[in-house]
Amino acid sequence: MPQIRLSDTDRAVLEILEEGRNIPSNVADRLDFSRQYVQRRLQRLEEHGHVQNIGGGVYELQDDPRED
Numbered sequence: 001m002p003q004i005r006l007s008d009t010d011r012a013v014l015e016i017l018e019e020g021r022n023i024p025s026n027v028a029d030r031l032d033f034s035r036q037y038v039q040r041r042l043q044r045l046e047e048h049g050h051v052q053n054i055g056g057g058v059y060e061l062q063d064d065p066r067e068d
Helices: 008-018 024-031 035-047
Strands: 051-055 058-061
Touching (some): 008 024, 008 035, 008 051, 008 058, 024 035
Antiparallel strands (some): 051 058
16 A cells, blocks of 8 residues: 555644544544544544554554654
C-alpha cells in the first residue's frame, strides 16, 4: 500500500493516541471535530497499519508514520 499523506488532523489524532488507547468520541472532543470525522480518519490510518482497533471501538497506535 502506498505511503499515507498525513493531514494536520491525522497528526493530531496520532499525537493523542501516542498518550495511550482511546475511542473516537474522546479524540473528537479533544480536537473539536465530529466523532464521524475522527472515525473516518482512524479507519484510514488503520488501513495503512498505523493504528489498530483492538475491540469495542478502542484504538491504539501501532506504527507511527510521523517518525519516517
